[in-house]
Amino acid sequence: MSILAVGTVALDSIETPFGAEENVLGGSATYIAFAARYFTRNVRLVGVVGYDFPDEYLTLFREAGIDLQGLEIDPNGSTFAWSGRYHYDLNERDTLATHLNVLQSFDPIVPEAYRDSRIVCLGNLDPSIQRKVLEQVNEPDLVVCDTMNYWIENTPDSLRETLRLVDCLIINDAEARELAGEPNLVRAARTIRAMGPDILIIKKGEHGALLFCEDQIFSAPAYPLEDIQDPTGAGDTFAGGFAGCLLHNGNRSPEAFKRAVIFGSAMASFCVERFGPQRMVELKESEIHSRVESFRELSAIPSVSPIYSV
Amino acid sequence: MSILAVGTVALDSIETPFGAEENVLGGSATYIAFAARYFTRNVRLVGVVGYDFPDEYLTLFREAGIDLQGLEIDPNGSTFAWSGRYHYDLNERDTLATHLNVLQSFDPIVPEAYRDSRIVCLGNLDPSIQRKVLEQVNEPDLVVCDTMNYWIENTPDSLRETLRLVDCLIINDAEARELAGEPNLVRAARTIRAMGPDILIIKKGEHGALLFCEDQIFSAPAYPLEDIQDPTGAGDTFAGGFAGCLLHNGNRSPEAFKRAVIFGSAMASFCVERFGPQRMVELKESEIHSRVESFRELSAIPSVSPIYSV
Numbered sequence: 312m313s314i315l316a317v318g319t320v321a322l323d324s325i326e327t328p329f330g331a332e333e334n335v336l337g338g339s340a341t342y343i344a345f346a347a348r349y350f351t352r353n354v355r356l357v358g359v360v361g362y363d364f365p366d367e368y369l370t371l372f373r374e375a376g377i378d379l380q381g382l383e384i385d386p387n388g389s390t391f392a393w394s395g396r397y398h399y400d401l402n403e404r405d406t407l408a409t410h411l412n413v414l415q416s417f418d419p420i421v422p423e424a425y426r427d428s429r430i431v432c433l434g435n436l437d438p439s440i441q442r443k444v445l446e447q448v449n450e451p452d453l454v455v456c457d458t459m460n461y462w463i464e465n466t467p468d469s470l471r472e473t474l475r476l477v478d479c480l481i482i483n484d485a486e487a488r489e490l491a492g493e494p495n496l497v498r499a500a501r502t503i504r505a506m507g508p509d510i511l512i513i514k515k516g517e518h519g520a521l522l523f524c525e526d527q528i529f530s531a532p533a534y535p536l537e538d539i540q541d542p543t544g545a546g547d548t549f550a551g552g553f554a555g556c557l558l559h560n561g562n563r564s565p566e567a568f569k570r571a572v573i574f575g576s577a578m579a580s581f582c583v584e585r586f587g588p589q590r591m592v593e594l595k596e597s598e599i600h601s602r603v604e605s606f607r608e609l610s611a612i613p614s615v616s617p618i619y620s621v
Numbered sequence: 622m623s624i625l626a627v628g629t630v631a632l633d634s635i636e637t638p639f640g641a642e643e644n645v646l647g648g649s650a651t652y653i654a655f656a657a658r659y660f661t662r663n664v665r666l667v668g669v670v671g672y673d674f675p676d677e678y679l680t681l682f683r684e685a686g687i688d689l690q691g692l693e694i695d696p697n698g699s700t701f702a703w704s705g706r707y708h709y710d711l712n713e714r715d716t717l718a719t720h721l722n723v724l725q726s727f728d729p730i731v732p733e734a735y736r737d738s739r740i741v742c743l744g745n746l747d748p749s750i751q752r753k754v755l756e757q758v759n760e761p762d763l764v765v766c767d768t769m770n771y772w773i774e775n776t777p778d779s780l781r782e783t784l785r786l787v788d789c790l791i792i793n794d795a796e797a798r799e800l801a802g803e804p805n806l807v808r809a810a811r812t813i814r815a816m817g818p819d820i821l822i823i824k825k826g827e828h829g830a831l832l833f834c835e836d837q838i839f840s841a842p843a844y845p846l847e848d849i850q851d852p853t854g855a856g857d858t859f860a861g862g863f864a865g866c867l868l869h870n871g872n873r874s875p876e877a878f879k880r881a882v883i884f885g886s887a888m889a890s891f892c893v894e895r896f897g898p899q900r901m902v903e904l905k906e907s908e909i910h911s912r913v914e915s916f917r918e919l920s921a922i923p924s925v926s927p928i929y930s931v
Binding site: 517531570608 | 798806827831846877883920922
């Protein structure tokens with residue numbers, strides 16, 4: 312009953328129409344881990360930070376019960392840093408700077424104690440690094456993977472190689488269209504699943520998510536929030552909540568995946584309510600329950616009987 | 622038990638990545654009427670066409686049981702003509718030409734026999750013309766209204782005046798943001814409902830629709846279609862199916878509105894499968910039932926129990 316969260320651990324500088332903060336704890340592995348830990352006590356992290364990574368952030372991880380044995384602290388460089396600015400409607404953002412720093416020479420080592428992880432959740436990273444992690448894990452039950460347009464465009468062959476090892480791919484709609492070379496999402500899903508992942512989740516931001524599993528399609532709504540402070544990390548938080556819910560659930564039925572998509576969506580809806588992972592640090596179990604219940608109410612279709620008369 | 626469909630009756634010239642057709646039967650009143658007539662035998666149409674309007678199209682309306690007493694045939698001009706070209710992903714389109722023709726001097730006269738209509742469905746038109754129609758109807762149970770960015774930008778005061786008379790406004794997400802001057806849809810909805818409409822439906826194209834009714838929000842999925850031939854008329858078809866379902870249902874509970882949103886969505890999902898209103902002419906009741914059932918399966922969230930363990 313363990314999840315391996317793999318990805319970046321970053322210092323983010325974020326501007327939204329509602330404020331700006333610098334050196335916020337960020338990165339895909341961070342958000343995955345902080346979401347997954349609501350579902351299991353056994354969240355393990357593989358990533359790298361530099362000499363400048365604040366102790367207080369290490370403390371945050373530890374207090375959240377996240378295992379940091381696999382977090383390399385590289386004394387020869389500074390932490391991966393990203394800065395971005397969100398547009399007025401929060402649906403678009405400009406990346407202002409990306410400093411890879413210690414990520415540039417990152418060669419992930421999975422500690423012996425992590426090799427039995429049941430679910431591996433690969434955050435957005437160079438696909439070759441994602442594979443290096445997979446090579447060091449003993450037959451996990453499920454490999455969940457995120458990626459982005461950069462790898463689709465610049466390392467397509469390496470990405471294809473990684474996709475062959477992935478059970479569940481989580482990408483956004485623009486990425487799905489680009490990866491498949493096909494604007495229609497249903498057809499794009501078929502093309503992508505033929506590349507390896509049995510399960511495909513297409514995230515659509517404020518419009519929810521689509522799950523393709525066996526011969527079923529599931530449409531999950533997004534929670535209509537009135538106050539969104541910062542969308543950073545929502546996708547990774549989705550992946551962490553999704554993986555966590557699946558780990559706990561055990562089975563791999565379409566129903567289990569649908570439920571996991573709703574829990575992932577619920578976790579993501581909390582994430583965006585505050586800057587950085589702040590909300591994910593303080594979340595209460597009762598809040599998660601209540602948000603999941605709201606998702607049910609949001610999309611429940613009242614019973615339908617034959618009601619027309621022509 | 623009658624619906625009054627008000628709007629344009631047009632000759633459309635449409636280009637999509639999958640083909641092009643000229644002088645296709647189109648217009649908001651057309652699509653509303655062709656969808657609504659699956660729910661009631663009593664669909665009445667108010668609109669105008671010119672001397673060039675093909676007899677075969679008049680026959681199509683009549684064969685569908687749509688009452689054309691309110692369709693003015695203006696011998697002094699030609700029919701309103703629109704031409705547009707859809708982009709690769711079908712989510713965007715360029716209007717190539719709009720020839721108002723007989724619409725320019727349209728002064729709607731609601732026949733005496735139409736004045737007892739229970740639901741008035743106002744398709745996209747100059748808001749002052751929409752009001753002229755409302756003035757001639759005796760206290761309908763429900764006024765449903767569509768509009769577009771052109772009226773939001775160019776006749777804001779007239780639009781506001783019409784909105785005060787509307788029970789249910791149906792617009793897309795970009796229009797909702799523009800009308801409210803607010804990017805967040807939940808807040809935009811509050812602002813718009815304060816302008817008059819108790820009920821607001823925000824259409825999001827391939828992402829479904831949001832219904833705001835009393836203190837509830839309902840998120841309806843879009844049907845994931847593999848083959849979309851032509852999105853023209855989908856919004857009006859939604860409105861026609863929505864109004865038809867409500868007419869038949871009688872009550873005005875949130876459940877009735879949710880159900881109507883699903884029926885509207887189902888009708889719209891058929892509309893886009895063929896060019897123009899072709900699919901809406903030939904639709905079978907059993908197909909509608911089966912599509913509505915698919916919507917239920919698409920968004921049904923499996924039961925959720927407390928499943929995490931921290």
